Amino acid sequence: xxxxxxxxxxxxxxxxxxxxxxxxxxxxxxxxxxxxxxxxxxxxxxxxxxxxxxxxxxxxxxxxxxxxxxxxxxxxxxxxxxxxxxxxxxxxxxxxxxxxxxxxxxxxxxxxxxxxxxxxxxxxxxxxxxxxxxxxxxxxxxxxxxxxxxxxxxxxxxxxxxxxxxxxxxxxxxxxxxxxxxxxxxxxxxxxxxxxxxxxxxxxxxxxxxxxxxxxxxxxxxxxxxxxxxxxxxxxxxxxxxxxxxxxxxxxxxxxxxxxxxxxxxxxxxxxxxxxxxxxxxxxxxxxxxxxxxxxxxxxxxxxxxxxxxxxxxxxxxxxxxxxxxxxxxxxxxxxxxxx
Amino acid sequence: xxxxxxxxxxxxxxxxxxxxxxxxxxxxxxxxxxxxxxxxxxxxxxxxxxxxxxxxxxxxxxxxxxxxxxxxxxxxxxxxxxxxxxxxxxxxxxxxxxxxxxxxxxxxxxxxxxxxxxxxxxxxxxxxxxxxxxxxxxxxxxxxxxxxxxxxxxxxxxxxxxxxxxxxxxxxxxxxxxxxxxxxxxxxxxxxxxxxxxxxxxxxxxxxxxxxxxxxxxxxxxxxxxxxxxxxxxxxxxxxxxxxxxxxxxxxxxxxxxxxxxxxxxxxxxxxxxxxxxxxxxxxxxxxxxxxxxxxxxxxxxxxxxxxxxxxxxxxxxxxxxxxxxxxxxxxxxxxxxxx
DNA sequence: ATCTTCATTGTTATCGATACCATCCGGCTG
DNA sequence: CAGCCGGATGGTATCGATAACAATGAAGAT
Numbered sequence: 001x002x003x004x005x006x007x008x009x010x011x012x013x014x015x016x017x018x019x020x021x022x023x024x025x026x027x028x029x030x031x032x033x034x035x036x037x038x039x040x041x042x043x044x045x046x047x048x049x050x051x052x053x054x055x056x057x058x059x060x061x062x063x064x065x066x067x068x069x070x071x072x073x074x075x076x077x078x079x080x081x082x083x084x085x086x087x088x089x090x091x092x093x094x095x096x097x098x099x100x101x102x103x104x105x106x107x108x109x110x111x112x113x114x115x116x117x118x119x120x121x122x123x124x125x126x127x128x129x130x131x132x133x134x135x136x137x138x139x140x141x142x143x144x145x146x147x148x149x150x151x152x153x154x155x156x157x158x159x160x161x162x163x164x165x166x167x168x169x170x171x172x173x174x175x176x177x178x179x180x181x182x183x184x185x186x187x188x189x190x191x192x193x194x195x196x197x198x199x200x201x202x203x204x205x206x207x208x209x210x211x212x213x214x215x216x217x218x219x220x221x222x223x224x225x226x227x228x229x230x231x232x233x234x235x236x237x238x239x240x241x242x243x244x245x246x247x248x249x250x251x252x253x254x255x256x257x258x259x260x261x262x263x264x265x266x267x268x269x270x271x272x273x274x275x276x277x278x279x280x281x282x283x284x285x286x287x288x289x290x291x292x293x294x295x296x297x298x299x300x301x302x303x304x305x306x307x308x309x310x311x312x313x314x315x316x317x318x319x320x321x322x323x324x325x326x327x328x329x330x331x332x333x334x335x336x337x338x339x340x
Numbered sequence: 341x342x343x344x345x346x347x348x349x350x351x352x353x354x355x356x357x358x359x360x361x362x363x364x365x366x367x368x369x370x371x372x373x374x375x376x377x378x379x380x381x382x383x384x385x386x387x388x389x390x391x392x393x394x395x396x397x398x399x400x401x402x403x404x405x406x407x408x409x410x411x412x413x414x415x416x417x418x419x420x421x422x423x424x425x426x427x428x429x430x431x432x433x434x435x436x437x438x439x440x441x442x443x444x445x446x447x448x449x450x451x452x453x454x455x456x457x458x459x460x461x462x463x464x465x466x467x468x469x470x471x472x473x474x475x476x477x478x479x480x481x482x483x484x485x486x487x488x489x490x491x492x493x494x495x496x497x498x499x500x501x502x503x504x505x506x507x508x509x510x511x512x513x514x515x516x517x518x519x520x521x522x523x524x525x526x527x528x529x530x531x532x533x534x535x536x537x538x539x540x541x542x543x544x545x546x547x548x549x550x551x552x553x554x555x556x557x558x559x560x561x562x563x564x565x566x567x568x569x570x571x572x573x574x575x576x577x578x579x580x581x582x583x584x585x586x587x588x589x590x591x592x593x594x595x596x597x598x599x600x601x602x603x604x605x606x607x608x609x610x611x612x613x614x615x616x617x618x619x620x621x622x623x624x625x626x627x628x629x630x631x632x633x634x635x636x637x638x639x640x641x642x643x644x645x646x647x648x649x650x651x652x653x654x655x656x657x658x659x660x661x662x663x664x665x666x667x668x669x670x671x672x673x674x675x676x677x678x679x680x
Numbered sequence: 681a682t683c684t685t686c687a688t689t690g691t692t693a694t695c696g697a698t699a700c701c702a703t704c705c706g707g708c709t710g
Numbered sequence: 711c712a713g714c715c716g717g718a719t720g721g722t723a724t725c726g727a728t729a730a731c732a733a734t735g736a737a738g739a740t
Binding site: 008051053054055056057058060061066068075076077079082083085086089093096098099100101102103110116117118119120121122140141144146229230231256259285286288 | 348391393394395396397398400401406408415416417419422423425426429433436438439440441442443450456457458459460461462480481484486569570571596599625626628
Binding site: 020021022023024027033034035036039058060061062063064 | 716717718719720721724725726727
């Protein structure tokens with residue numbers, strides 16, 4: 001234990017061993033400035049001999065540059081966001097950037113705290129999940145930031161410097177169109193935590209208003225306090241079918257909830273899609289794994305992440321990126337809605 | 341853009357505005373030392389007026405302490421690890437620690453790079469996923485670290501300062517016992533990427549050796565290059581049933597692959613569990629969501645994360661934690677294996 | 681009235697790097 | 711041969727905080 005607390009090797013130690021100044025050693029190890037090949041060798045050798053590990057706290061403080069990128073997403077355990085994250089990582093990691101992940105759990109307070117802590121580390125860039133309530137404190141932190149900020153997941157509103165995501169309104173309309181084309185009229189929506197997830201809410205509202213344009217009322221069964229998981233989908237579907245036995249089609253907040261719903265429908269002897277059609281959202285690998293291939297909206301999650309990351313890199317290299325990138329959306333027809 | 345590059349407010353600015361020394365301001369904002377209430381007020385007011393955001397790079401450099409914890413897991417997009425991560429976060433976040441996440445993708449090279457970069461940030465602690473190949477460079481980096489390190493996911497071997505995980509050997513034995521109790525004799529294993537995921541491999545080997553003790557040969561169908569997902573499970577199950585049509589039971593690497601397998605069996609008209617029994621691994625929410633409740637091994641993933649995080653906190657506060665924590669395992673009987 | 685004493689506040693050095701600029705020196709130009 | 715040039719190197723200040731200790735001053739003790 002005592003041994004572990006020993007002072008780590010510093011650049012100065014390396015320089016001394018190589019018989020050069022710290023400045024020279026610094027340049028060699030960063031690959032900056034012009035240094036003779038002989039000196040480079042010496043320094044590199046010394047660094048290796050001593051097992052030198054640079055201290056990037058010191059480096060970043062001094063140069064006022066860092067290779068850390070802060071990312072705030074609602075939930076790590078939700079496949080949807082973790083896949084966006086994978087996309088981000090796949091671009092940033094190979095370029096030597098570290099991503100710093102914060103989990104807001106859809107809570108604006110937590111998000112504000114995270115933002116404060118992360119900005120304290122003076123990251124090179126900021127990736128934020130869109131579609132959340134944002135506290136005034138958070139807004140003011142964002143204004144004071146001195147790094148590019150990119151908005152993920154939501155491209156309906158262009159906030160910050162760049163947005164990469166999908167149009168949740170379009171997604172809602174796509175579902176409406178899908179149902180209408182199939183002459184389904186008695187339609188329901190099942191969701192959860194809509195008070196906090198503004199993106200999901202926007203999909204819901206878009207579906208609702210598209211239906212209302214055809215004089216159709218959308219039945220909604222949502223629970224703010226239950227998790228957005230299969231079990232919740234199951235429970236809410238049961239509740240829906242009891243109160244509205246004549247329903248013909250259900251759109252779920254996500255695929256997991258849709259699967260839960262399917263499982264209830266099956267047990268209740270309700271046939272899909274003959275009696276009830278089901279549409280999920282996300283196009284997760286689940287959707288195809290089950291016996292009944294779920295009709296859902298495919299979202300290119302990895303791509304959203306990688307596009308956002310690339311935009312960030314461009315901004316860091318000085319190019320003035322601006323605007324937004326909108327992911328292409330499509331209905332992936334499974335066999336939980338009738339084919340036409 | 342120009343505006344964003346302005347110098348941020350420093351502690352000195354705050355101190356000047358409050359009419360005190362930087363040291364005093366520092367103490368107030370950290371809540372250290374003894375400072376009069378009047379001065380505290382002044383400093384806090386000044387900090388708020390200016391929108392002061394501490395620079396933790398400078399703070400950590402100076403105090404040689406940080407509140408960053410580095411975590412390296414194989415994959416963020418895999419629910420299994422992301423749930424462990426959520427457990428970690430749930431403990432560390434409320435205590436003001438930042439987790440720094442690296443994704444190794446089961447690649448030792450990547451892991452080594454990550455380790456180097458993360459240690460460069462001088463984290464307060466290190467959480468590593470067990471059961472991976474580790475390069476010699478990585479080993480030497482680990483030896484030179486000056487922070488506590490904790491092993492996640494694997495508790496068969498106690499490495500580093502503490503391990504929190506499960507016994508993969510026990511898991512393998514549990515599955516063997518489950519099959520044997522049900523008089524299943526023609527048994528197969530389906531997995532992927534076993535060359536890199538040593539934990540999964542250990543489960544497989546434990547199953548194999550437990551069966552061999554009863555003179556039973558385990559049939560194995562594994563593919564190193566395919567992802568450990570539903571689709572792979574489906575494909576490999578098809579392959580298995582073609583070559584070994586007489587098989588009675590299959591254990592899959594994880595629940596997702598098991599679901600893929602179930603979906604194939606169903607389509608091929610093979611009845612579960614009458615003709616073939618299926619056991620997954622993990623106890624993910626999927627397992628219960630589908631019509632056929634999957635028999636699987638329940639692993640308390642969140643708890644593994646939170647136990648590890650608590651152990652880390654204890655070590656940071658000076659208590660000499662040592663040893664390991666082993667997660668309780670149990671077979672969750674679904675209806676993909678016969679009841680007894 | 682003088683000396684402690686303790687709470688409060690300030691001074692200086694340092695953490696480990698990089699930025700910026702000065703210096704050195706061998707070779708080339710005129 | 712002086713003067714200039716540019717590649718190679720080093721010196722010093724600085725980044726923005728904290729550690730360690732010194733200094734201040736008012737209250738209480740003798």
